[in-house]
Amino acid sequence: MSRSRFTITLVALAAMLLLLAAACMLFGSVHIEAGVVWNILTGHSSGNRAWDIIVLQTRLPMVLTATLAGAALSVSGLLLQTTFNNPLAGPSILGVSTGAGLGVAVVMLALGGTVGSTVVLHSTGSYLATLIGALVGAGVVLLILMLMAQVVHSSTMLLIVGILVSYLTSSIVSLLNSIASEEGVHSYVTWGFGTFSGVSTGQLPLFSVALLVPLCLAVFMIKPLNALLLGQRYAENLGVNTRTTRNVLLLLTGLLTAVVTAYCGPIAFIGLVVPHIARLSLGTSNHARLFPATLLAGACVALACALASVVSPYGIIPINAITPIIGVPIIVYIILNRRRINYFN
């Protein structure tokens, strides 16, 4: 029974992914016929240069970016939730995104707005600097969380630590903003809105590899992740070196979150909510099934956000204005139904 539920869910998610990707290719501020879009995608120029550029250099990179970023953030959330044994953990709530954001801010503001979101991110050098900034920032926050986790055993307390770290990093960012140049602040603020349109065609290969490598490595963590569901003592008894496993999991999480944050901004809620969508729709905590479902559902949610951000007649809406609208109701539902949801018991 549950096997067919798994198959059906996965097929449905894959179909939804294709549908959303197609919608993102078709809709936007400029109307282009579906047939024309198809021709451009299959390598036939439409004759209208603007349309070619819109389809190949705006819409297509956005679709790929959203797919990868959504999958990465969601898997990162899944890994964090199991690592900290806390279903309400996520890269943004634990402050990992904010940490990455601080790294980005330092780089951006130091370089005085020459790097940043969509428009200004052009030179590979400054671009790598942002990425490294994000990695260092996320790494520092994860290190703090790991150290605190040794002392603070209550997972609720650990969440609060994460939130406190977020506040602290936000305040450092504000301080940096007050001494930075106006353009620097502007590009940082724009970056903070979140966007899936910040990765150009030229940057896509690096972005994809940087996410696909940790995603593939995460597949090898499925077995120890399942053992960790039983708690540290059982996991170690099943042959899992929990310390090493936690470190690897946090490293992967840090990589995924930092790369996405550097390119797309600190995107909230996707990492927190999508693992729950996967668990609720599959009715299992088994990571062998959760993992592919989380991957696909994450891509779907991100594409839906991307679609919502571009179809508005009033111009582009920031991604971070949309994610809470999807995320908050799900979290509230989960909190209210805690006792009835199997994976909390």
Next chain:
Amino acid sequence: MESQHDIFLVTRDLDVGYRNGRRVTTLLSGINVDVRRGQMTALLGRNGAGKSTLLRALTCFTRPLKGRVELAGSGVALHDMTYAERSRFVGLVTTERMLAGALTVQEMVEMGRQPYTGVLGRLGRHDHEVVDEALEQVGIAHKRHEMLAGLSDGERQKVMIAKALAQRTPLIVLDEPTAFLDVESRMEVMKLLHKLAHDEGKAIILSTHDIAQALMLADTLWVITRDNTLIAGPTEDLVTNGTMNSVFNDDNLSFNAAIGDYEARVETSRTVTLDCPDDTLRYAATALLLRHGIAVNAQATGHTGIVVHTPADLVALRATLTQERQ
């Protein structure tokens, strides 16, 4: 063929306790015990005596403060093994809370095969056979597709035991496996463990507060006394040599070897003899008299003799005692 009573594990001058920063608290020291295949060992002691700490050290969840836990014969210390190696020697069952409610019974028992599967955790045909057998052994096979969240505490505990069985370890350590269980499930779990020791040749160590059950079914006792020594020995020996009376600090608690459990020592004002042919009636009458401050002594002469031959006598006795109290 090796004997069913082979020694599997020995401890050498083991000290257990915990480290809190630089402060070291030793709970038990100089433990030299052996663990045999085919035997069930019950670890008894008051709360805080170090039962759990000792089991944590035996399963290498924590390092012992001193000494070694080694495999008999080879002399290899458990602590020198990798997690993966150790997971084939010792299986664990605890009552810790976990977030595994959305796993099926079968998925949980399959976890027991993790020490034997590859990096992706895929189960082979042999693994499936072992899992099926473990499910049958604990009698939970009919619920294999149900979620853990929907099971009773007793059923969950059986599933965790099946997980340990699927792990195919010579030793299974259980930290208070019968805590939180009702009498029926407690009996079932204890009988199951006893059977696993005797029929499957497993070495079983369990900590428990269920003294009567432990004395009935355990071959060996490890008793932690009030002065923090661990006394190990065959159950009968420890019951008859007075060890059981050295467990608790409270003088008002005495071990009654006849019923295999502790009872409160009540202050009595007088002693009577009891003429009663039936064990059940005798037990009930003794308790009734004790509640009213009257001790029963079979040998004593010159005391009032009370006769209870039928349940009706018991009712009459109760009426008399109630009247006396008013």
